[in-house]
Amino acid sequence: MAAEPDDSTVPVAALLVAAGRGLRAGGDAPKQYRMLGGRPVLGQALAPFLALPAITRIKVVIGAGDEARYADAIASIADDRLALPTPGGATRQDSVRLGLEALAEAGFNGAVLVHDAARPFVSAALIGAAVGTIGRDCVAAIPVLPVTDTIKRIDASGCIAETPQRDRLVSVQTPQAFRFDALLAAHRAAFAAGRDGFTDDAALMEWAGHPVATFPGEPSNLKLTHPEDFARAGAPAGRALVVRVGTGYDVHAFADGDHVWLGGVRIAHARGVLAHSDGDVALHALTDALLGALADGDIGTHFPPSDPQWQGAASHRFLSFAAERVRQRGGRIDFLDLTIVCEAPKVGPHREAIRETIAAAAGLRIDQVAIKATTSERMGFTGRKEGLAALATATIRLPEIDPPA
Incomplete structure (x- = not known):
């Protein structure tokens, strides 16, 4: 379980990663700018963060050349907490680091929630749970779901090498919550060491030696990755x-x-x-x-x-x-x-x-x-x-x- 939050009130920033190209999802635009239920995916992902007064600053990291798409996606949003977007890098890890550096340059310090823009169904309740995890004794916490399928690890030839115990496995979601200074330091250290390939920020924090707590995720907080994900999200089955x-x-x-x-x-x-x-x-x-x-x-x-x-x-x-x-x-x-x-x-x-x-x-x-x-x-x-x-x-x-x- 995550530690109890600190009694003191700290600023909370949300960093939404929207710099990917989303090629597996199909379509003629990156998936975060495709329309879903009459709104761009990115606009839907931003909405619950904007609805929470506890979020004091929101930064979006976008891909090169996506400025016009981003402007269209947020055209209906008028909120001073939404800062100018930051250009991302070649990988998700690069994009998060650049977003953190932009927040640091603006003088931010406190707690930060890192969220994938391709998860537009995140609820305010889950965001609130993420905020509540970061306290005096907890520097990192992530939402997880129990694994219900049997998982196999295969070897180089495609044969089964291991069947891990399912009760010790979880799948991971965002938003992931961190103490800002700790996450920024970990990203800087990985960049200086030439370490890349981390698929989420929790893995990077593990590499940096920080314990990562967990809290319950939500089944509805799905990530849009393939064309069928959009079909299910628009109207199940x-x-x-x-x-x-x-x-x-x-x-x-x-x-x-x-x-x-x-x-x-x-x-x-x-x-x-x-x-x-x-x-x-x-x-x-x-x-x-x-x-x-x-x-x-x-x-x-x-x-x-x-x-x-x-x-x-x-x-x-x-x-x-x-x-x-x-x-x-x-x-x-x-x-x-x-x-x-x-x-x-x-x-x-x-x-x-x-x-x-x-x-x-x-x-x-x-x-x-x-x-x-x-x-x-x-x-x-x-x-x-x-x-x-x-x-x-x-x-x-x-x-x-x-x-x-």
Whole structure:
């Protein structure tokens, strides 16, 4: 397991590697610039990083001559954290090193997440897990998945030389998380020693003598490598994606306290709420809306209040869970719409922070999240300031299912 994160807050940069040519994927452009679901792959890969306020700087390493393609891919993005792109090198290792050097020249130090732009389905939850691994005693951590196939090692003649024990094998994903100074030093040392051929940064850190921790990856975080990967990503098994809409509703009564949680944001208030978890009506309603669109029960089905592990739990975990359930079904979340009903506290001053937090938890762009607030004109329990409520709608797309025979 990865070490507990440091108590101090450190800057976090994301370094996306988009300098490859992606020839195995086919098409007339590098795979990171091909369209997938109406957006360039690179734009989709950037979205969950942009949705996380914890990411303070984003650097993309691009291939020579790809400046125009890059400009088109980010044309709809307006975020000061996205720095000018850096030209890459002849290999992935060279490209990462050049990206790190560019961050160092800009004065960056802290933690860095290195991610392959060809993994456009990375979730905000996985990125958050990567950020949380880097602390006082952990300089490197990577997401992994258990290997389910039997793996064979072959010799030069193509015959089986060994069958490793499967329970000790994992497959590796990105984003991989590192302490910036340690990763930069390792890259510089490998460059000075003429060592190349490292296929990921974890292998380079192992070579430099650093322990590399692991944390759970996500099956949906696939890497686009071959033409069939694009076919599966567009519509699994060639099936069309059909629209589903789910709704959610939640209410909590006020109780003694000095704050409420709304949309993952702590808002000072004269009252608290009576709840088993943190009582975030906004995130609870959104979670139920996603689960409803999936026909997958409700929040109480998956997180029963009778279970003590959810006592005081942060509700962004529930929303991230529901969003991941959509992706595990091969689906996509198109839009989340939320209405908060209360006389107080005022939602307006916190609207954008709430949108950002919801987008991060669900792995969406902020323009895929809408928030409205209203009073009930002093009628009913909300009008009497006895509590607050939220209503949510989730629009998703799922692969169509064959009708029963």
